[in-house]
Amino acid sequence: MTTHSPSSTRFGTVIRPDVPPKIAGEFEYSNDVRIPGMLFGATKRSPHAHARLVAIDTSKALAMSGVHRVFTHEDVPEGRLLGHITHDQPVFVLDVARHEGEPVAFVVADSQERAWQALEAIDVSWQPLEPVTTIEDALTKDPIHPQGTLIRELLIERGDDAVGEVVVTGTWETGRQDQLFLAPESAVAYPSADGGVTLILATQDLHTDQQQLCAVLNLPPEKVHLINSGIGGAFGGREDITLQAHLAIAALALGKPVKTTYRRSESFLAHPKRHPAFMRYRLGAKSDGTFVSLEVSIDLDGGPYASTSGPVLGSACYFSAGPYRIPRVRVHGRAVRTNNPVSGAMRGFGAVQACFGIESTIDLLASKLGIDPVEIRRRNVLVEGDPFPTSGQRFEDQTDLRELIDRCMALELPSSPATLDLDLPGGTGRTLMGSAVSRGEGFALGVKNHLYGEGVPETSWAKLTREGNTIIVESSASECGQGIQGVLDRIVRTEFPECEVRFAVPSTWMQYSGSSSASRQSWMSGSAVLGAAQKLKSQTSSGDEPESAEFEYRAPATYRGDPTNGTGDIHVSYMFVAHRARVEVDTELGLIRVAAISTAQDVGRVINATEIRGQILGGIAQGVGFAINEHLDTPSGLAANNSLTDYLVPTAADMPLVVIDVLEQPDPRNPLGIKGVGEPSAVSSTAAIANAIRQATGKPITRVPVRPSDIALAN
Template sequence: MTETAGRTARETRPPGVLGVGESAQRPDATLKVTGEFAYASDLWLDGMVWGVTLRSPHPSAWIRSVDVGPALAVPGVRAVLTHEDVPGEKYYGLELKDQPVLAVDEVRYQGEPVALVAADHPETARRAAAMIVVDYEPREPVTDPRRSRNIVRYQPVRVGDTFEADVVVTGEYEVGMQDQAFLGPESGLAVPAEDGGVDLFIATQWLHVDRDQLAPCLGLPPEKVRLTLSGVGGAFGAREDLSMQVHACMLALRLNRPVKIVYGREESFFGHVHRHPARMRYEHGATRDGRLVYVKADILLDGGAYCSSSPAVVGNAASLGVGPYVVPNVRVDATGVYTNNPPCGAMRGFGAVQACYAYESQMDRLAAACGLSPVEIRARNAVSQGSALITGQVIDSPAPLAEMLRELEAMPLPPPRSGADLRSLPGGVSQTTHGEGVRRGVGYGVGIKNICFSEGFDDYSTARVRAELVAGRPHVTVHTAAAEVGQGLVTVQAQIARTELGVEHVTVATADTSVGSAGSSSASRQSYVTGGAVRAACQAVRARFEGMPAREALEKFGPIEETREYRHRPTHPMHPETGQGDSHTQLALCVHRAVVDVDVELGLVKVVELAAVQDVGRILNPQQLEGQIHGGSAQGLGLALMEEIQVRDGRVLNPSFTDYLIPTVLDMPPMTLKILENPDPAAPYGLRGAGEPPTLSSTPAIAAAVRAATGRELTRVPIRPEDIALA
């Protein structure tokens, strides 16, 4: 059930033209539901061969030798490559070029790529890869981030000098390593070109940055490395980094024939980054009536073996480390370190998720210590428009957090549990319980998330829009490099074109690198930045209509094409010693209430209901927006109760969906949503990025509800049955 408030008027356009503000149907919807959608793993070319990666079994070891002879002797094997065969630079990386294309002399995590095999059949390639003889000299891995002295980034935030208060609560919290768990594993097809370059058809989030990392490693100029987006089966941050891209291209260029690489599920767990595990210590001080005086926080993030986007994740954790609350005195220390654990990088929520779990757990402790309700303690300290974050940045657009909390609190609670239906109980129809040990709990969570890239990153997008007559009717083609990763961006681009040009027939061209960069499909930024670029290009086209209807203008002038870049307002790096600076473009808020039933004897949890209030500035597509809030809430539920990559001594113990559990439709409860529209005057259409904030606040809300039901402190997520039953 969804309710919206504060709707703005729709632009005037012809009847039947579904534009901004309406639930236009996704063009990929039917294909995906019927199983006919072409994902990158479905790519096929005659004459192609299959690539496979040999990976290290050790989290830390020297490589003394690599013997590829046994693999080359296997019939059907076309090539076996090691780091000595890399044609250009041997290292790449998003922020720091520290990651080898193939291991050079040593491996730093279990699963690091060591060699490549190409063969006529994927099973042949796998069998040959297993025959490569690598002489490893294992080393003692550094797996405890508290022992690491190799720092990726340290970011303090310092405000004020008063660190005494009437009421003080402290807590130590831990967040496990979560996987993005997209359903479509890494896959792509590399095709050598006649000009000596390569065309790569790939499931990714960031076409141009992939290209800019690939080209130096391949020893080619960027214009000879052409990327085209193929069907993406989910992303959530894990496709920002390279996986098999450079490997497929190396093999294709070596063999002068197409090469396809598709990871299986187990390899996917080793082939992409994960959410940073975190250890956090917080201290909150307040007046007796619950007004925050100070917050101290120590946030430690395990970045794993390579840098990836860890510096930006640390920056987010620091700048948003006390949440959307007014705090006059702050001492935050956020640190990311290298270890020999799997590399960590971008995942939905990007550093803000870990901090949110800790500071919201603290707000519940503070509420209890002050004798206030969880809603009241948050409302008394809530930011609003004009408030300053701990970085000194002033919130210059609507931020009605206190009102959102009151709206959430006023929503009716679900009715009491009926014991007649086993499906309503924790454990369900397995009949683990008949309700005798079941207790109900209610909890609240609040999250604040930055939208778009931060800290001075040159964040922009490019759009090319062409209007012409096709079969006598006006037709518009929108071309960007923005990756459709399942979020519905293709639909939104078409809606913007219809709104701005009043033309019903719109085609969104396949994203590729032949048009200017659109940046990454991450940071909840594409509707803002690529939406802004599409809008600007459409407005430039419309200006050339000279006030005439589209058909008349195109009959008179012929095809009209315009390309525009869109940049949001500038951001600035955080000061390295004080953490001060206007580091973020836009901020988004979401609040959750969770209702859970817990079998306190068996430790089983059933989430009965999730309710959420979120301010999105302006709704572009109501149905897609609801899907984003539901999806983000589901990933937050997974982090709260079930999702964790188990790593012991640097080794992953559960690289499969049998052992790594993700929420299914049976785990997700009914959701009640209230979506507010308080436009941001600086953003296109007043919109506010919406995909990530629900992931933040759903986790602490569920954890708080479980605490309320059990009376346990529960300072770690995911909460395991033994944390409840054996506490």
């Protein structure tokens, strides 16, 4: 079971406004939306990882009763591309399909069933091309995209030429994790009277979607509107355009509402996933364990389109040295185009992969020197005034990392006797020799920035309107389930204890609050709502008339790294977390059970203790999945396990016992002292589990998820 000990809070623990209707089954998700007279769409996708489009024959589909239209690249003027940072992704395959599942046509029919049937009647001729599926091939063969093979390359270099007396090296690899938000992509688009279009959808970032749609439709923002419906989870997987452009094009052309809902098998192929990473580490130290130098190379498999590969690479590189004092650091990172599925944002955003790299390498060093792995970290963590190891940015007003480690280690790892088959490695139905079970413990420290960083300007807007005893909150921040509306609700209630708080439906009629990503919304939109609340309070009430106050909060500035060595004030601030894991491994069969995890996390300031605990537990569940199960396997670029039968995520039976402690060291850079809490739990839980498996088995454990063969067949 869990324990939770937030030291103090003036906010109390309350129930989020969205939770009661969700429990009653009355909450409307985007797939629940129905508009009278709506039609249904389905997406024809490339069956090839890499193929030249020869011809599309839609005649048989169009001859089917109930089929209205089939849209292809011919319905999108050339040159109009998607992508929220780099515009490089066609709405429909133009000449070459670059990954399996890339949309080639969108058929609209009277029913969803009919639309799916019509897909089979669309004949597409392909000329298959050799897929580029490895980093090595990508770097040596012809580019698969006109914008070249490298999406981004980053070099970071700090310090002198020292190496250290003792050197360890490691090669580490991570899998392709799907966000697996539970509600598959679904949305409805309908034409508006002014010649524009409106979408009811589920997105992490309304305004970025709007910008991309405006570019594709060639319409001004006032004619393209997006309304967020209920969002069934996101975790980074709803940052990119999937069905939005197809629906908008269809609704505008047909003059009718059009809806589509993806099936799970296509959802796996449609949204970008966590980047597979290939990392080489070389860590040098003095014989007493003091870190001296670190050399890292990180290659990320970006898939064929950029998505957020650029900033993900930045995050992987800047956090590749962890939160440690290392005088000499050299990092070389590349994000590379391949014909594998597109990679993009997922909870932890590059820092997860880097954490596995540095934390595994530190364990190798500790083992070589005969120093306790927790102690070697304790000796080397950053302290006030140190330069951050990669960026060189001054480490100030940050978490006391020794306290964080000590608080995590002070928690007793719970043990439970295996009373169920479930609690044996491999779970129910697996054969197992009790004598072959080996236990191990591992520790890892995680660090990631909250807010965007690298010079991206960052604001959030909010408006409060008081009508009698009710405050209406307008914020375009997406409530994906993480609880941002609960946080904003708390902040407003604290300023206006006598008032009821209601939320207007987030839409692009409101101003920009930015993406629900990068663990940023509590800080950004929390500060915006606080600013609006204080402004509203300071206005003298004129009586019965509704009164409003708006506020735009601007985050402290950050900068792009120096072009020659990558250093600079890259981030606003950081989040820190420690994880300790105990695993039980059947060494003969290579089966693993994660038995228990303890964790300490600096949450800055507790706004809603229940929800913080929920973020910590939920991130650990995803970390457990990434450590031992979750990988979308794509031999020759084609997904082999894009279903919930074959892609295994942890269930209640797989979830370890967890004990939690939270530190509250308020961040002075925002008015509430808030720190992001969404990502850290996913950053280092995987690395701690991998370290535990290595300790339990004595095997190298060079990749996650760890496969049975990595244990049972490894030397």
